[in-house]
Amino acid sequence: MNENTIAAIKELLYKMADDLLIIGHRNSEWTGLGPILEEDISFSSMAQDKIGQAQTLYNLLHELGEQEPDTIAFMRNANLFHNAQFVELPNNDYDFSLMRHFLYDHADQLRFEMLAHCRYEPLAKVARKVKGELKYHVFHGNIWVVKLGSANEMSHNKMQAALNLAWNYALGMFEEGPFEELLKSEAIFEGEKSLQEKWLANITPILLKAGLSIPEPKTWKPVLGGRKCEHTAHLAPLVEEMSEVFRYDPTANW
Amino acid sequence: MYGNAYIDPNDKSHAIIAGEDPQKLAEFEDRISRGEKVEPKDWMPAEYRKQLIRMIEQHAHSEIIGALPEGTWITRAPGFRRKLALMAKVQDEVGHAQLLYSAAETLGKSREAMINDLITGKSKYSNVFNYPAYTWADACIIAWLIDAGAIINQVANAKGSYGPYGRALDRICTEESFHLKYGHDNVVTLATGTLKQREMVQAALTRWWPPIMHFFGPSDKISNHTEILMRWKVKMATNDDMRQQFLNMYVPKIWDLGLTLPDKNLKKNAAGTWEYTEPDWEEFKRVINGGGPCNAERLAVRRMAEERGRWVREALNTAESKYIIPLA
Numbered sequence: 001m002n003e004n005t006i007a008a009i010k011e012l013l014y015k016m017a018d019d020l021l022i023i024g025h026r027n028s029e030w031t032g033l034g035p036i037l038e039e040d041i042s043f044s045s046m047a048q049d050k051i052g053q054a055q056t057l058y059n060l061l062h063e064l065g066e067q068e069p070d071t072i073a074f075m076r077n078a079n080l081f082h083n084a085q086f087v088e089l090p091n092n093d094y095d096f097s098l099m100r101h102f103l104y105d106h107a108d109q110l111r112f113e114m115l116a117h118c119r120y121e122p123l124a125k126v127a128r129k130v131k132g133e134l135k136y137h138v139f140h141g142n143i144w145v146v147k148l149g150s151a152n153e154m155s156h157n158k159m160q161a162a163l164n165l166a167w168n169y170a171l172g173m174f175e176e177g178p179f180e181e182l183l184k185s186e187a188i189f190e191g192e193k194s195l196q197e198k199w200l201a202n203i204t205p206i207l208l209k210a211g212l213s214i215p216e217p218k219t220w221k222p223v224l225g226g227r228k229c230e231h232t233a234h235l236a237p238l239v240e241e242m243s244e245v246f247r248y249d250p251t252a253n254w
Numbered sequence: 255m256y257g258n259a260y261i262d263p264n265d266k267s268h269a270i271i272a273g274e275d276p277q278k279l280a281e282f283e284d285r286i287s288r289g290e291k292v293e294p295k296d297w298m299p300a301e302y303r304k305q306l307i308r309m310i311e312q313h314a315h316s317e318i319i320g321a322l323p324e325g326t327w328i329t330r331a332p333g334f335r336r337k338l339a340l341m342a343k344v345q346d347e348v349g350h351a352q353l354l355y356s357a358a359e360t361l362g363k364s365r366e367a368m369i370n371d372l373i374t375g376k377s378k379y380s381n382v383f384n385y386p387a388y389t390w391a392d393a394c395i396i397a398w399l400i401d402a403g404a405i406i407n408q409v410a411n412a413k414g415s416y417g418p419y420g421r422a423l424d425r426i427c428t429e430e431s432f433h434l435k436y437g438h439d440n441v442v443t444l445a446t447g448t449l450k451q452r453e454m455v456q457a458a459l460t461r462w463w464p465p466i467m468h469f470f471g472p473s474d475k476i477s478n479h480t481e482i483l484m485r486w487k488v489k490m491a492t493n494d495d496m497r498q499q500f501l502n503m504y505v506p507k508i509w510d511l512g513l514t515l516p517d518k519n520l521k522k523n524a525a526g527t528w529e530y531t532e533p534d535w536e537e538f539k540r541v542i543n544g545g546g547p548c549n550a551e552r553l554a555v556r557r558m559a560e561e562r563g564r565w566v567r568e569a570l571n572t573a574e575s576k577y578i579i580p581l582a
Contacts, residue, residue, distance in 0.1 A: 025329060028328050028329060028341055029329060031341065031345065031348070032318065032321035032325040032344070033555070033562075034559070034563065035559075035562070035563025035564075035565075035567060036563065036566065036567060036570070037352045037355070039566075044344065044345035044348070048342060048345070051337060051341070069334055070333045074332065094562070094563060094566055148566065148569050154565050154568070155565060155568075158565065238329075241329050241330055242329060242330065244330045245327075245330050246332040248332075248450065249447075249450045249451060252447050252448045252450065252451050253443065253447060254333050
């Protein structure tokens with residue numbers, strides 16, 4: 001692989017891993033606070049998968065010459081993270097957390113499905129394993145979105161409001177990077193545009209079943225910048241909290 | 255994790271077996287003495303039912319309230335290995351609550367009623383969770399020593415007479431034994447680590463020692479009312495017996511790590527019994543009745559979670575989602 005291809009793979013891995021780490025962290029914040037015990041357990045379960053997946057991707061980065069996974073995750077400042085702004089937003093109520101999980105996991109599942117055929121074999125191998133785990137996350141999101149979208153007036157209104165709030169941020173997940181063409185021509189990744197189209201095709205019938213409406217296309221304004229390390233004010237405190245103990249004594253083995 | 259059930263000393267009802275059919279009561283006690291398990295639909299004295307509900311309910315509450323001090327450290331855990339392990343551990347604890355509420359529901363009290371009694375302060379939970387986990391090391395000490403205490407209590411109670419509770423405890427103990435290993439590994443890492451880490455873990459141990467000594471409940475000298483509960487195999491070991499077992503198993507391990515305990519009188523005597531300064535039972539009572547450093551905060555958080563989640567539960571509240579079948 002030439003230098004450009006390696007840079008392109010790294011860029012792809014960083015944004016995927018950072019998304020997973022940050023949404024996993026947010027999911028874990030539900031521990032002990034879910035609306036019912038079973039949801040506490042579900043969000044914790046998904047959080048464990050996501051953070052484990054992030055670690056696996058940071059390991060691939062390490063194999064490409066980046067630092068150890070713990071160092072990458074716990075010693076970087078917020079202005080070096082490549083995650084979409086969508087995943088760093090606070091959990092808010094369960095409606096928003098659930099809607100974000102639904103929208104994010106559909107995109108992530110498709111991304112890993114696409115990457116299962118990737119020409120960079122170490123990533124393809126990881127993708128084949130991860131997509132199996134994500135199947136259950138998507139399954140969980142679908143059931144709950146349909147149930148709460150259609151249960152009663154209050155739950156319907158809350159879920160619609162959550163969808164409206166989440167939408168433009170969710171579109172920001174598909175922010176294009178500088179290597180789109182290269183990744184495509186090297187048969188590594190088909191690109192964000194193609195991913196977004198597939199995502200839209202997958203979520204539309206489920207939202208319809210839930211009785212929820214996707215905002216009018218003319219109002220779509222993707223919230224971009226995350227991939228270029230531009231973030232909301234919510235990310236810095238999250239990263240500080242996450243690395244607080246690790247940085248208390250960086251020479252220590254924890 | 256869970257200490258011993260706290261019985262309100264002013265509650266006189268434990269003395270009341272009056273009104274029970276003497277023949278049924280005799281048959282019931284015979285079954286128990288033969289080692290048979292009582293199942294949800296079997297006849298049982300009203301007091302047996304009441305004490306079991308109280309005990310299983312307190313245990314379930316302890317699991318969800320216990321998730322709060324440890325849960326705070328999930329978002330701060332240092333490194334992937336610790337973060338993943340702590341998430342899995344706290345998730346287990348919430349899973350235990352789920353198992354236990356379902357065991358208690360078989361006795362006729364709904365989960366909603368139990369949670370309602372928790373957030374209104376009517377039901378108790380293990381007193382240790384009214385203390386804060388100030389640092390990462392506090393979370394490590396909890397995972398090791400509080401879970402160790404819980405195992406002693408639960409292994410004993412798993413042999414109790416009520417089938418659904420015993421079976422739930424068997425499953426819970428298996429998971430708790432992993433928590434114990436996780437906690438021990440963390441404490442060893444800190445105790446053999448850098449100066450900052452050693453200071454951190456010693457301070458946490460010193461802070462947690464009084465609550466740990468309180469963990470098994472008041473001394474047998476001042477705790478009455480256990481006789482009938484032990485005959486019915488609701489309670490399987492006395493508070494002091496469990497405390498002795500704990501000291502015997504863990505004090506040597508703590509000392510081996512070069513850590514010190516804040517009790518000059520702590521020693522094993524020639525008869526093999528541990529001697530210690532009598533824990534402050536007035537403090538214990540004060541904390542269990544709401545005067546501890548975190549009682550208000552714990553209940554406020556739980557109440558907030560319940561209120562914020564109400565609309566979700568209402569949306570789910572359909573006939574087919576109700577169940578009373580024990581999960582274990």
